């Protein structure tokens with residue numbers, strides 16, 4: 001039997017795509033890197049996922065899991081070919097309001113989960129700006145964050161259990177309703193593993209109560225540095241707002257041209273702050289944030305007076321990546337994280353690098369987390385520009401690492417940052433991660449050549465065992 005006939009027999013003809021145009025559609029995610037799928041499949045259950053895994057193993061063809069394809073690091077791009085497994089039909093949703101949890105199929109869209117939980121007074125805290133499209137499986141695989149994960153933590157803080165298909169086709173359940181499962185935290189390893197260790201078919205997630213009161217503030221500043229200093233001081237004052245998001249002038253201008261969200265385009269930077277909780281604490285925190293902002297040079301502090309006003313401000317923020325189309329046909333986005341206290345010097349370095357490479361760079365980011373998202377707007381057809389964009393990107397990442405930051409705050413490594421892993425990890429560190437991958441996936445079935453650079457295994461360095469250097473994390 002051929003691979004195609006095996007897949008068709010297992011899933012039905014309608015759940016296997018093979019036409020060139022269909023394959024092309026699934027050949028990349030939201031990053032710039034395209035691959036080439038051999039076939040695209042849509043399993044309808046965990047059992048069908050397991051069957052496809054066994055078929056792929058028997059034909060020695062890799063599998064790339066895919067949710068909505070909104071990932072920004074080529075994680076779901078089949079750059080080594082193979083079967084693209086789209087999980088969107090795994091869309092079961094069981095809310096347990098008494099336990100404030102839900103078992104959610106990997107293909108459920110993030111926003112749909114919160115919409116379904118709202119009648120119970122509950123919501124799912126991680127809210128990537130792509131939340132109206134991205135799936136829970138993708139959120140788990142990338143350990144995604146969002147504007148409102150500052151106080152509540154990224155996806156890993158909200159996953160209690162996982163149903164996963166392993167490389168031999170076994171379906172296992174890791175974790176569960178108990179707040180702390182005994183034994184090793186294998187579920188914790190799967191969260192953030194970017195489809196390289198197994199296929200997530202369902203997740204048991206924590207749901208949080210919808211807070212009774214919310215205040216959304218918009219502060220505008222004459223300089224980016226004053227806006228960033230305000231962020232650091234708000235946290236240092238003992239508050240952890242629900243969100244602290246920053247946009248620079250180029251970004252607000254692009255958004256306003258498109259959406260008219262009411263952002264002041266004459267300000268060098270705006271800070272969107274949100275506080276939630278009981279009325280008294282919300283009012284007190286909102287006024288403290290206003291005072292800290294003014295002390296740092298804020299020209300104006302607006303408080304959204306209606307739900308429509310608040311929704312419009314958030315629409316402006318969450319549509320920022322889309323607004324890039326106002327400037328250029330292509331954009332390259334970096335996602336790195338730095339200690340909040342290093343934000344001022346990091347922002348200076350980022351602007352300096354872009355100026356030196358004569359690139360148009362915009363900033364919109366989860367400032368409260370220290371999670372920067374410099375976006376470079378460019379036209380890929382311009383001769384020589386791709387090289388400049390990538391060199392500038394590498395320098396930006398280096399600048400973040402130099403101040404104690406990390407390679408990714410929330411988007412993951414995928415292929416886009418794979419070769420930068422050596423900047424952050426020693427050979428021994430990479431070898432340990434490659435060994436772990438081998439335990440789960442000895443034949444390299446799942447998402448090959450992602451996350452770990454070639455030569456990560458020590459044996460790839462001529463089989464020479466090395467002493468563990470000081471500072472290695474193993």
Ligand SMILES: Cc1cc2nc3c(=O)[nH]c(=O)nc-3n(C[C@H](O)[C@H](O)[C@H](O)COP(=O)(O)OP(=O)(O)OC[C@H]3O[C@@H](n4cnc5c(N)ncnc54)[C@H](O)[C@@H]3O)c2cc1C
Pocket residue numbers: 029030064065066067068069070071072074075076087106127128129130133134135136137138139140141142143144145146147194195196198199200201321322410411414447
């Ligand atoms: C406009 C825009 C805004 C964004 N904003 C944010 C943001 O605020 N915060 C943030 O963190 N990210 C953000 N992202 C990035 C992206 O939306 C997230 O990483 C999201 O979680 C990806 O979900 P997805 O369903 O699209 O996954 P995909 O892109 O399809 O896949 C992402 C990775 O997960 C793996 N994967 C998918 N499903 C499974 C599964 N069932 N089992 C195992 N592995 C799987 C894939 O192989 C791939 O490695 C944004 C993206 C865009 C385009």
